[in-house]
Amino acid sequence: MKKINQVYHALIDAYGKQGWWPVTDKGEVFPEYKKRKAFSEKQMLEVCIGAILTQNTSWTNVEKAIMQLNKNKLINVNKLAKIDQSKLAQLIRSSGYFNQKAERLILFAKYLLNNYSGSINKFFNKPLQNLRQELLSMHGIGPETADSIILYAAKKPVFVIDAYTKRIFSRLGFCEKDISYHELQKMFHERLDCDFKLFNEFHALIVKHAKQYCKKKPECNNCPLNSKCQKTYKHKNLLNKHDYT
DNA sequence: TACCAGGTCCTCG
DNA sequence: CGAGGACATGGT
Numbered sequence: 001m002k003k004i005n006q007v008y009h010a011l012i013d014a015y016g017k018q019g020w021w022p023v024t025d026k027g028e029v030f031p032e033y034k035k036r037k038a039f040s041e042k043q044m045l046e047v048c049i050g051a052i053l054t055q056n057t058s059w060t061n062v063e064k065a066i067m068q069l070n071k072n073k074l075i076n077v078n079k080l081a082k083i084d085q086s087k088l089a090q091l092i093r094s095s096g097y098f099n100q101k102a103e104r105l106i107l108f109a110k111y112l113l114n115n116y117s118g119s120i121n122k123f124f125n126k127p128l129q130n131l132r133q134e135l136l137s138m139h140g141i142g143p144e145t146a147d148s149i150i151l152y153a154a155k156k157p158v159f160v161i162d163a164y165t166k167r168i169f170s171r172l173g174f175c176e177k178d179i180s181y182h183e184l185q186k187m188f189h190e191r192l193d194c195d196f197k198l199f200n201e202f203h204a205l206i207v208k209h210a211k212q213y214c215k216k217k218p219e220c221n222n223c224p225l226n227s228k229c230q231k232t233y234k235h236k237n238l239l240n241k242h243d244y245t
Numbered sequence: 246t247a248c249c250a251g252g253t254c255c256t257c258g
Numbered sequence: 259c260g261a262g263g264a265c266a267t268g269g270t
Contacts, residue, residue: 054252055251055253056251056252056253057250057268058267059250060250060268060269061250061267062251093267094267094268095267096265096266096267097265097267098265099265100264100266140253140254142253143253144252145253162252163250163252164251203251207251211250216248216250
């Protein structure tokens, strides 16, 4: 079995299934995505919104913002496309960078409205690569946000790379810490079965593990990947900050 | 108190 | 290209 699969199974054993993406329902934020047969348009839009709002921001801050949007019935393409930008910015204040993000949400909604009659389903009903190119062409949507939307909202198989992925897999010795987004994504695509459920679960586990053990300042005691890690940080108290990578 | 958090865009060299 | 800065809140 490939080493990368061993890492996946070790994470599953340690944390169990994560069941991402977190979605809200009736204005409440649920920590887990309940097993539904298919996302509604509203739920898909909420994932897209969450993907944009969580750019370099903690998810708890994003949850507060999404609850505000829910309260104001703004998880809706038509309404988002029309709302005053400064008003939207205040509603999503908790998610940080609120002026930028308000602009990005409105641009995203307007794009759907102008090109797909506001239908996310229509937009997602495109080949993965075309969808990805279109997402990347939008202002404010870079590779991670695009891939999060493709994987968690459109449910198509692309591996999401984020700061956590780089941190964990460089520490494991799979790559350099400054590897490019594209290169690291290629590593996962070449080594894993092309299965959106696998990509979904794996990435969610990476986030879980990065928050629990493989933090910026790693806590290597009892780390479930300890035996597979090249950097055990056994003497972490003696390390300088720059050695944490 | 300072640092951190599921990035992206812009500007410069 | 790539490095560096701007964007901003809330939790620890």
